[in-house]
Amino acid sequence: MEQGEECRNVVSQLSAARSGIDRTIGLVVGTNLEECLRVQLEEGKGSAEALINEAVNLLVKSR
16 A cells, blocks of 8 residues: 555455465464374374364464
8 A cells, every 4th residue: 555556456465365374274284183183093192083173273263
């Protein structure tokens, strides 16, 4: 806006940035969830359900 851009363009760029960040968060959480589940299953530790709930909560908080 300081550079004289139209508000529509600024909002469009901000929306695109938010969308990219949301996809990145989803990828990071998904990759971490997959790895943690694999380790837990191999070691017989913890609950897959608890880990999935944690991942869902992280995604919800990111919104």
